[in-house]
Amino acid sequence: MAAQPAGTPEPLLPPRTEVGFIGWLHANLFSSWFNSILTLASGAILVLVLWFGIQWVFLIAEWSVISELGGRFLLGRYNTEAACDGQNCFWRPQAALIMVSVLMGAAWGLQSNRVARTLAWLVAGVAAAFAFLPYDFQTMGLDVRVLLLLNLPAVPLGWALARYTPMGTGARITMLGVAIFFLTLVLLRGLPGIPFLQPVSVVYWGGLSLNLILAVGGITLSLPIGVSLALGRRSNLPIVKVLCVFFIEVFRGVPLITLLFMSQTLVPLAFPEDMPQNSLFRAAVVITLFSSAYMAENIRGGLQALHPGQAEAARALGLPGWQTTLLISLPQAIRNVIPAIVGQFIGLFKDTSLVYIIGMLDVVAIGRSFIQSNPEFLPNARELFVFLAIVFWIFTYGMSYVSGKVEEHLGVGQR
Amino acid sequence: MVSSSRILTYQGIPVWRHVQVIQWAAQILSGIVVVALVVWFFTNMASAIQAREIPTGFSFLSREYQTPIGEHFLPYESSDTFLYALFVGITNTAIVAVAGVFLATALGIFIGVSRLSTNWIVAKLAMVYIEFFRNVPLLVQLFFWFYIILELPGVRESIVIADAFFLSNRGFSMPWPKPTDYSIALIWLVLAVVAIVAGALVYRWRNRMEERTGESSYPLIYGSVVAVAIGAAAWLVLSFASGNSPFFLSIPEPQGRFGNIVGGFTARAGLLVLLIGLVMYTASFIAEIVRAGIQSVGRGQTEAARALGLSPMNTLRSITFPQALRVIIPPLISQFLNLTKNSSLGGAVAYSDLTNIAVTMTQTAPAVSIFMLIMASYLAMSLTWSVIGNLYNRQIRFVGG
DSSP states (O other): OOOOOTTOOOOOOOOGGGSHHHHHHHHHTOSSHHHHHHHHHHHHHHHHHHHHHHHIIIIIOOTHHHHHHTTHHHHTTTTSHHHHTTSOOTHHHHHHHHHHHHHHHHHHHHHOSHHHHHHHHHHHHHHHHGGGSSOOTTTSOHHHHHHHHTHHHHHHHHHHHHHHSTTOSHHHHHHHHHHHHHHHHHHHHOOTTOTTOOOOOGGGOEHHHHHHHHHHHHHHHHHHHHHHHHHHHHSSOHHHHHHHHHHHHHHHHSOHHHHHHHHHHTGGGGSOTTSOOOHHHHHHHHHHHHHHHHHHHHHHHHHHHSOHHHHHHHHHTTOOHHHIIIIIIHHHHHHHTHHHHHHHHHHHHHHGGGGGGGTOEEHHHHHHHHHHHOGGGGGGHHHHHHHHHHHHHHHHHHHHHHHHHHHHHHTTTTO | OHHHHHHHTOOOSOGGGOHHHHHHHHHHHHHHHHHHHHHHHHHHHHHHHHHHTOOOSSGGGGSBOOOOOSOOSSOOOTTSBHHHHHHHHHHHHHHHHHHHHHHHHHHHHHHHHHHTOSSHHHHHHHHHHHHHHHHSOHHHHHHHHHHHHHTSOOGGGOEEETTTEEEETTEEEEOEEEESSHHHHHHHHHHHHHHHHHHHHHHHHHHHHHHHHOSOOOHHHHHHHHHHHHHHHHHHHHHHHHSSOSEEEEOOEEETTTTEEESSEEEEHHHHHHHHHHHHHHHHHHHHHHHHHHHHSOHHHHHHHHHTTOOHHHIIIIIIHHHHHHHHHHHHHHHHHHHHHHGGGGGGGTOOOHHHHHHHHTTTSOHHHHHHHHHHHHHHHHHHHHHHHHHHHHHHSOTTO
């Protein structure tokens, strides 16, 4: 307490309307008459929406359509008789899921931060929780339940793998991830001649797993392709530049749906007839290239925003051109446009729902075809699509949340 | 001597390490690879076309299309040609694109500004809207609205508002101006354009005067009064000369046993679903762009404006927003492009957009040619938006910047 000259009154406390809860209300909701009207109007909207929304969710909506579709949301028609021809191939996606859990655990072991740990346990926990769904043994056998529960020990296994074995370097875990991606594809597709891996045609792939496979493959490849295109567009070699500009502008100027249609009608003609054809592979390539074109523009923006002094300093220090690009320019450029890049990843994930065009039954199309073939569920279509919206939202919002954390970690906007 | 002889015998950089040589070699090599690939694709395609006798060429364009189109704004019959049907598809896409762009921009600006409101509830509501609609695939949203519209009452039990707006599972009908006589309506439209140009000129003149003298010259009021006056005068003169007004307001009303709605303008279910979905989806992106743009204007600008005594509304209108526009316009244009391209999802909700019509056409016409045509159409539309955007961008950029 500073000594006060005699005769000065005690300093007054701030008025009650400026501090505490009332102060908060005053500052944020009722600072002026206009603001008060806004508060009342928007508050009324909020109350109405909540009132009817909660009533709809708990009293009016019939969520039975979700349980009726059940596992088809995740796997489409994969676990049907037609797909597997008498064999039990339901274990294959489960095995793939366990590998993913191992990978998530390994990522946590490598990074040892909260986000990685939460994500790993979340994935494994949700997968294990599916084992307790009230389906009878005919639709979901004991073996499936056990495989689902195995996701829980898979996380610490991956963690230990990254912690206590020579696997625990970023490069090796990345290689493990790539290996697991291809192993998943092989597991789902099967290999001819191997007893337990009977081939399953890709037309039976579907559900959310199809969206995720397309998204993971597309995201992993669209970034390097986009980087090369961006560098090509900025290079001073005329032929390379023209090719890159042409590619980017054509893919950005045409809707993805049109490109997907073309991939099914025109692209097969462009290859010799005896070459093996796979409609899903073509669609995956088109989605990836489409996303790469947008990615290239995002990264070009990042490169343009970079001060030329960075590259000049690197050249002055004697770094050759490719090292200047790879070690100096690109890392900074990419760091600057992380939100745009993640936005493009989210866009790619959302665009995987367009494979309905080529007749694949992804998670949206399987819901739609279910409604169309079971008209008694027509009034429940709303519940179905609200559920699908929430499923997509969880993934996409999760992606933007993680990107925010990554930005924080890299200190974007602080340097 | 040794060193000078070395200098004399210096041959320059060896060819295989010469940067320019390497670069040109790489370029020519990549060029050759791409050309070879394209040639390979085309020979494969040509042989496949020959082997399977796939028709090619553009002669089909003058044939009769013979297929109905679900929704069309231009008069269309099955006996019309392929070319005309494609044109109908382009107008269908263009109408959705233009209407969607206007509505989405309005909604997006509204939500983007709300997102920055000092009012806590308004800001949070806007945030929830943005985070939800931006993160859910457009296709899911379209299907949601599709089944909502499907659940609406039938056309005979339409929801009626003020005896003029009808909402049913067939679509939405509203009053709409219709020309009484096409030639007179056209004359009035031309005069209306003249009125708008005159208004713009007056606006500019008053604006310059305000800048020169520093006194309020009310450019907006003067400009709009001139424009409205010329338009109204043209309307009156034309009405007196021809006996009836150029346009009349056609009000929809149910007719006959089935209660079909006649008159006005009816947005059928497909158009309605597509428009609602596209506008809600794109508005969430535009809102984020507007928010980022407004935030990019330095705090000092707002503070200075407030210190000069401008009201919050005036600060936003004449200080913050004009500066934010420079940041907003380029990404906004790319959202317009996205909206136009996303309208190709119309086929999923029973709207006959360009892609939908073209894909149906491939059953009776050469697919190669049709895809070339629709790619050209979409590229042309993209180009149109880019040109408009760049022209506007040039108007508002920093002077000398």
